[in-house]
Amino acid sequence: MGGRREDSPPLLAGVFRGIIKPMKKELMDIIVCPVCKGELKLTVKEEKEEIISGSLNCPKCRADYPIINGIPNLLPPEQRA
Numbered sequence: 001m002g003g004r005r006e007d008s009p010p011l012l013a014g015v016f017r018g019i020i021k022p023m024k025k026e027l028m029d030i031i032v033c034p035v036c037k038g039e040l041k042l043t044v045k046e047e048k049e050e051i052i053s054g055s056l057n058c059p060k061c062r063a064d065y066p067i068i069n070g071i072p073n074l075l076p077p078e079q080r081a
Contacts, residue, residue: 021050021070022048022049022050022051022052022069022070022071023050023051023067023070023071023072024050024051025042025051027072028040028042031056031072031074033058033060033061033063034074034075034076035058035061035063035076035077036058036060036061036063038058038059038060038061039058039059039060040056040057040058040065041056041057041058041059042054042055042056043055043056043057050070051067051070052067052069052070053067053068053069053070054066054067055067056072056074063076063077064077
């Protein structure tokens with residue numbers, strides 16, 4: 001078997017069973033701003049083979065999404081703790 005669980009969000013699929021897969025630049029081809037569905041701009045602070053830290057920014061609605069330890073936090077800003 002394998003693959004992602006049907007009920008898991010696509011961006012969290014790599015987190016199940018303790019497996020963390022850092023963000024790859026190819027993800028930029030498919031993700032959009034969860035607030036307005038606008039195109040996201042990537043800023044990389046640390047990169048190895050994958051993106052370790054940085055941010056995603058939506059110029060349309062001006063929302064910012066951090067990338068921490070290779071994981072993009074795509075929760076809308078008002079829903080973050």
